Amino acid sequence: MKKIIxxxxxxxxxxxxxxxAMGCVGGVDLQVMDKNLGxxxxxxxxxxxxxxxxVMEAYDNFLKEPNYTREEYFAFSSSVAKRNTxxxxxxxxxxxxxQEVIYGTGFDKGTCAKRFYYDTNTASxxxxxxxxxxxxxxxxxxxxxxxxxxxxxxxxxLQKELYELKSKITTYDIYSRDNLSPTHxxxxxxxxxxxxCTIKIDCxxxxxxxxxxxxxxxxxxxxxxxxxxxxxxxTTIDFAIINVDGVYKFRIWRRHEKYSGRHSSGIRVSxxxxxxxxxxxxxxxxxxDDLLNLA
Numbered sequence: 001m002k003k004i005i006x007x008x009x010x011x012x013x014x015x016x017x018x019x020x021a022m023g024c025v026g027g028v029d030l031q032v033m034d035k036n037l038g039x040x041x042x043x044x045x046x047x048x049x050x051x052x053x054x055v056m057e058a059y060d061n062f063l064k065e066p067n068y069t070r071e072e073y074f075a076f077s078s079s080v081a082k083r084n085t086x087x088x089x090x091x092x093x094x095x096x097x098x099q100e101v102i103y104g105t106g107f108d109k110g111t112c113a114k115r116f117y118y119d120t121n122t123a124s125x126x127x128x129x130x131x132x133x134x135x136x137x138x139x140x141x142x143x144x145x146x147x148x149x150x151x152x153x154x155x156x157x158l159q160k161e162l163y164e165l166k167s168k169i170t171t172y173d174i175y176s177r178d179n180l181s182p183t184h185x186x187x188x189x190x191x192x193x194x195x196x197c198t199i200k201i202d203c204x205x206x207x208x209x210x211x212x213x214x215x216x217x218x219x220x221x222x223x224x225x226x227x228x229x230x231x232x233x234x235t236t237i238d239f240a241i242i243n244v245d246g247v248y249k250f251r252i253w254r255r256h257e258k259y260s261g262r263h264s265s266g267i268r269v270s271x272x273x274x275x276x277x278x279x280x281x282x283x284x285x286x287x288x289d290d291l292l293n294l295a
Contacts, residue, residue, distance in 0.1 A: 030075050030274050034252055036191045038198060038238035045187030051197035051239075052177055054188055058241050058248040063167060065249070067092055069284045073141075076273040081106035084136055086143045090284040091166060094120040097286045098165050101143040103136035113145045116154065117291060118162065123154035124294060150293045169277075170255065171215045172201050172235065179211055181234040194251065195241040203232045223269055225261030232259035250279045 072087040083104045090097040096118040104110045112129040128134070128149045135144040154161070173179055180186075181200040188197045201212070208216040208230075220227060240252040253276075260270040288295035 030073055030254075030276050032252065032254060032276055033278070034194075034240055036189075036194070036196055037240050037252055037254055038196070038236070040185075040187070040189045040196065043189040043191070046190050046195070049188035049195070051184075051186045051188055051199060052180065054195060054197060054241055054248055055199055055239055056175065058239070058250050059169065061247050062169070062250055065091070065281065067284045068279055068281045070277055070279055072275065072277040074273065074275045076108075076271065078106075078269065078271045081108040083108045083110065084138070084141075084143075089165060090286050090290075092284045092286055094118075095286060096162060096165050097290055099290070101134060101136075101145060103134060103143065113148055115148065115151065115290070115292075116161065116165070117151065117286070117294060118154075118158070123158050123161070124151040125154045125156075126151050126292075148292060151291070169253070170237065171218055173211050173214075174199055174201060174237070176211075179207065183234065193242070195239075195243070195248070197239050197241070199237045199239070201235045201237070203234045208232065219259055220261065223259075223261045223263065223271070225263055225269065229262040229268070230259070231261070232257065244281070249281065250277075252279070253277050 068091055070087070070089040070091075072085075072089070074083070074085040074087070076083040081104065083102065085100060085102045087098070087100045089099070096116070098116040099114070101113045102110050111131045111134055112127060113134050114125065114127045116125045117123065126149045128145070128147065130147075133146045135146075136142070137144075179202055181202045184200040184202075185198060188195050190196070203212065209227075216227070216230070219225070219232065220230060223230075235255065235257050238252075238254045238256075239250065241248050242251045243249075255275045256273075258270075258272045260268060263269050
């Protein structure tokens with residue numbers, strides 16, 4: 001999940017016409033480069049395979065993966081704010097490079113371009129929030145950064161940052177079958193040698209207030225919402241998993257969320273967001289173009 005400044009309350013009350021619920025208005029239909037992802041219609045599940053088991057095995061392998069590139073797209077939409085982001089992450093042994101461009105419109109004020117680099121000894125980062133330097137073409141999905149700026153020494157919590165970048169795929173606790181939705185489909189479906197499955201997370205109030213507390217706190221923070229009245233549909237994460245020399249690896253995953261809450265002003269806010277990540281292996285090269293003034 002990405003933090004989103006959805007609202008500036010006083011202005012919303014004036015500028016929104018007859019709003020009692022702020023509905024989602026598109027912008028989350030990210031086109032995925034695999035039509036089979038999450039599409040199991042007419043397909044028969046592979047005998048003896050479990051969605052939960054294969055995802056957990058792929059996750060364990062992901063933690064050990066020495067070299068890979070992750071490219072991610074994220075889209076958020078409500079009637080008063082939109083956000084699109086593009087992320088590129090390269091893991092090369094113990095070296096970590098992360099680049100993210102965020103473009104917000106409406107009441108989302110989070111537009112920025114940022115990079116992080118850890119060379120196994122020191123960490124550096126840059127953060128450019130000058131909106132005139134950052135462009136997003138909604139018709140093509142292309143992000144442009146006119147000026148990145150320069151890397152500076154990173155003085156934050158390095159271990160926390162590295163965990164976020166190397167080990168975390170979601171804030172939700174998906175590591176126990178007890179946290180799966182009652183309507184979770186544990187089937188695994190194969191097409192052209194790729195395994196497809198979905199993890200459906202139980203987002204009932206009881207679960208959100210206990211085992212999924214970290215996810216709930218993120219939602220409340222980005223909505224500036226009260227806990228009382230927060231609602232979320234069961235979240236789905238669709239996976240495409242490949243088998244490389246007997247090792248299951250993530251190829252694609254897509255997370256989709258629909259949620260609403262009562263803002264501190266009293267008005268109700270409804271939002272929808274989708275995140276898609278693509279993984280490729282043994283191709284991560286951290287270049288001089290990535291490193292700018294560090295090269």
